[in-house]
Amino acid sequence: MYRIGKEEIEEVTKVIESKSMFKINDALRETEACEASMRALFGVKRALLVTSGYGALASALVGMGIGPGDEVIVPAYTYIATAMAVVAAGAIPVIADINETYTIDPAEIEKKLSPRTRAVIPVHIQGFPCDMDAISAIAEKHGLMILEDACQADGGSYRGRRLGTIGRAGALSFNQFKVISAGEGGALLTNDDTIYERALIYHDASAIAFFGDQLRDVTEPQFCGTEFRTNEIAAAVLRRQLEKLDGILEDLRKNKALLGARLAAKYEIGPSNDIAGDCGTTLPVVFGSEAEARAFSRAAGIDNYLPIDTGKHIYNHWTAILEKRGAFHPLMDPFRFPANAPYVPDYKAETYPRTLDLLSRTVFLLVNPDWTAAQIDDLARNML
Numbered sequence: 001m002y003r004i005g006k007e008e009i010e011e012v013t014k015v016i017e018s019k020s021m022f023k024i025n026d027a028l029r030e031t032e033a034c035e036a037s038m039r040a041l042f043g044v045k046r047a048l049l050v051t052s053g054y055g056a057l058a059s060a061l062v063g064m065g066i067g068p069g070d071e072v073i074v075p076a077y078t079y080i081a082t083a084m085a086v087v088a089a090g091a092i093p094v095i096a097d098i099n100e101t102y103t104i105d106p107a108e109i110e111k112k113l114s115p116r117t118r119a120v121i122p123v124h125i126q127g128f129p130c131d132m133d134a135i136s137a138i139a140e141k142h143g144l145m146i147l148e149d150a151c152q153a154d155g156g157s158y159r160g161r162r163l164g165t166i167g168r169a170g171a172l173s174f175n176q177f178k179v180i181s182a183g184e185g186g187a188l189l190t191n192d193d194t195i196y197e198r199a200l201i202y203h204d205a206s207a208i209a210f211f212g213d214q215l216r217d218v219t220e221p222q223f224c225g226t227e228f229r230t231n232e233i234a235a236a237v238l239r240r241q242l243e244k245l246d247g248i249l250e251d252l253r254k255n256k257a258l259l260g261a262r263l264a265a266k267y268e269i270g271p272s273n274d275i276a277g278d279c280g281t282t283l284p285v286v287f288g289s290e291a292e293a294r295a296f297s298r299a300a301g302i303d304n305y306l307p308i309d310t311g312k313h314i315y316n317h318w319t320a321i322l323e324k325r326g327a328f329h330p331l332m333d334p335f336r337f338p339a340n341a342p343y344v345p346d347y348k349a350e351t352y353p354r355t356l357d358l359l360s361r362t363v364f365l366l367v368n369p370d371w372t373a374a375q376i377d378d379l380a381r382n383m384l
């Protein structure tokens with residue numbers, strides 16, 4: 001989260017004064033307004049505000065009809081929630097290596113295909129756009145659905161199309177650490193009415209039938225789901241955050257480009273699948289060894305980290321997945337479902353050396369949209 005202040009405070013005050021914080025109401029209808037803003041900004045037919053990025057991913061997978069007997073390919077470098085959402089739908093996550101862009105390697109997707117593969121989740125990690133042309137071509141060739149995990153890439157784009165709107169569905173997150181935030185929150189984006197309707201029912205299965213006329217145009221049958229329902233305070237904050245999004249991205253991109261251009265004189269900067277659409281939050285600096293990366297990290301004088309140190313984002317730290325505990329009750333555990341029996345990977349035995357190697361000799365410099373050109377000059381000089 002980069003820019004939040006009086007605009008959001010004013011909206012929250014209005015919601016509290018209205019005394020209507022439930023999303024279905026006759027007062028400010030902030031959730032409706034926020035979803036409409038989202039549809040317009042992202043150019044999609046459907047936007048569903050939920051309580052988290054995980055909720056958006058899980059609702060999208062249920063909406064796509066993913067379930068037991070299906071495999072879904074996810075990258076080895078992503079937050080564990082991506083893989084857990086697949087398990088929430090009853091399916092099996094299959095892990096694939098990343099390439100030098102830190103995003104899923106399209107060639108590795110093809111290597112992981114089986115007759116049960118139904119979908120792939122490209123993750124635009126750190127706001128780096130995935131190679132969506134190559135991934136879309138593979139998906140088309142093999143009849144796979146694409147769910148974009150754009151949880152770390154709110155508002156970014158690939159070749160002019162917003163991330164999260166290229167596949168069958170996309171997920172955004174608005175937790176504290178994202179480009180825009182409401183503390184927590186997420187959104188599902190899609191142009192597919194069926195995915196939307198099922199996700200709508202799943203994300204709020206109990207209240208959906210009883211409040212307002214939410215099921216008015218819905219043709220999908222009601223089924224039991226979960227509760228990822230948002231609220232008016234989060235929606236009001238997000239509506240104002242959405243207005244700031246493109247300005248934040250513009251400044252992040254500008255500052256990343258300035259810093260990157262200076263550092264490129266001495267260092268290797270990681271490549272991008274589309275630098276114009278990259279969110280600009282992170283400048284990857286690549287070294288020949290982990291020791292060199294650590295030395296640079298210590299001396300950089302700017303917020304940074306080695307991605308290898310962010311355990312939860314790397315497959316070998318996903319304990320619940322590696323140990324195949326897909327639910328507390330064994331009979332509810334997709335890893336034990338008869339329909340999934342033919343292929344449950346031995347995750348612990350599988351290794352992704354390219355992912356580990358690249359992440360261990362990379363330093364991510366964290367870009368600030370509010371740096372001035374003079375500040376960037378000083379910061380760069382310190383690193384050269």
Ligand SMILES: Cc1ncc(COP(=O)(O)O)c(C=O)c1O
Binds near residue numbers: 081125186
């Ligand atoms: C790549 C990725 N996917 C999914 C999520 C889940 O988002 P949330 O924390 O909003 O559930 C995150 C959150 O950090 C993420 O980084």
